[in-house]
Amino acid sequence: MAGDLQALGRAIKQAQHRHHRALDTRLGAAGTTLAQWDALRAIDREPGSSARALAEETFQSEQAFGTLANRLAARGLIERTPGRGRLIEHRLTAAGRRTLAAGNEIADSVLAESFAELSAAERKTLQALLQRVGAGLRN
Known part of the structure; x- marks a missing residue:
């Protein structure tokens, strides 16, 4: 049983890895x-979101997302503006929308x-x- 579950987990990871390589x-x-x-x-799904929310949405640390957001802003793909308190809000620019499309x-x-x-x-x-798998897991 454990071997079967590990094989299943590996098959899922393998499919994800192939998707990531082809997409990249x-x-x-x-x-x-x-x-x-x-x-x-x-950012397109949730304009105005904070780096923390976007990091979670993209499976990154806040620090990694901040670095990535700085690169996107330098390329003119996003705008980062002050939000409530110390939050920085993120929005796509026209160039960002074209790149996303x-x-x-x-x-x-x-x-x-x-x-x-697959049909x-x-x-x-x-x-x-897949949406059911891991739904009950806690960090």
Whole structure:
């Protein structure tokens, strides 16, 4: 049983690793990286969010997200403005929206390729199962 669970965990990690490698390689055509595109995506979903919230959303430390946000701001892809108290709010610029849109097209292509062997029903089932996995785990 334990070996089966470890094999399952490894298969999930392997699929994620393949997605990340393909995305990172192909996102270069849009002038971005996987980490940058993911940050733009998070900011687009929740404009005005703090670095702490965005770090959590992108599975990064606050420090790592802050470094990434500084690079995105230097490239003119996001704006960082003072918010309530000491919070810094993040928003996409027009250039950031264009980069995000180009990245989204690439990601859609990579993921369509990856999941092509699964029917729509199988993809829906896989998504539901993965959302249940680890839901009860605590740090």
